[in-house]
Amino acid sequence: MxxxxxxxxxxxxxxxxxxxxxxxxxxxxxxxxxxxxxxxxxxxxxxxxxxASRHPELVAGGPPDTPGRRSGPRVMVGHDGSAESQHALDMAVDIAAGRQGTVTLAEVLSYDDVVEGDSTPMIDTATRKLAEVTAQVNAVPAEYEVLVGPPGEALREFADKQNADLIVVGRHGRGLSERLLGSVSADLVAHSAVPVLVVEPHATRTENRPVAHS
Missing domain, CATH: 1.10.8 (Helicase, Ruva Protein; domain 3)
Known part of the structure; x- marks a missing residue:
């Protein structure tokens, strides 16, 4: 017993x-x-x-915005350096370029990667990588942001606050981490007030459509 x-x-x-x-x-x-x-x-x-009582934050960004440069939609794209996020960026640039819009690349870090009020190696690394990728975007004006918090919540909250017209994310494979921690794309589709486009890894342009609407 x-x-x-x-x-x-x-x-x-x-x-x-x-x-x-x-x-x-x-x-x-x-x-x-x-x-x-x-x-x-x-x-x-x-x-x-x-x-868990903390809220998503913006901890870094650039380059500085230019007033009046936006005449079309603002597209936010989740970018973590993966092949799926690069595919999503290509789609976002294509959409923005066809409508004289702009693109904002956003990477979301864990709260544990950030010391409140201070920069950290993780923030510096994310900032450097996003700056490099942003500099390669020539078809449209582009900027980047480093956020901290739950990825889905952080992306939809800042997209809403910054009046984004569309969120574009790539769909990752269903590995163990996604099953345990949840899918970012599913969170966005279920809860985002901003339209969401989930880009399939091997889909053609015509197969991708916004799947959530405000």
Whole structure:
């Protein structure tokens, strides 16, 4: 009887920590909290609740906006350096160029990559990479932003705040991280007030259409 109780206690301890850490990861924090959650068990619940109270932030951006340069739609594209996000950027540029619009590249970092009020290597690296990619966009005016928070929430919140007309994201493969932490594209489609275009990895231009509307 004692052995059964001990096993159930250990299972309950691990589940409490695991579920709290996964919930925290869905709210914009690093999955590296998962082993800590497993160790701390139910005590990790309070840590998760405290850390999950943060809201998405803009921590870096550029180049400076030029007043009056936008005569067409503003397209925000989620860009994390992957092949899928590059495909999404190509689609976003194509859409903006055909309508005299502009493109904003946005990468979303975890809260744990950022020290509040200070720059970090992760912010510096994301800023440098986005600046390099942005400089290669010649067909339309382009700028970039580094955000922190849950990816889906951060993209839709800042797209709405900045009066974007369309969010473009690439669809990633359904790996373990997506099953555990959730799909960014699914979050955007379900909750974004701004129209969303999910670009399939191997789809042609005519096969991609906005799938959510304000």
């Amino acid at each position: 004692n052995a059964t109780f001990e096993v159930l206690f250990v299972i309950a301890w691990l589940l409490a920590g695991l579920l709290s850490a996964l919930w925290l990861a869905r709210h914009g924090h690093s999955p590296l909290w998962i082993p800590i959650g497993l160790v701390l068990g139910p005590f990790f619940v309070l840590i998760a609740l405290d850390r």
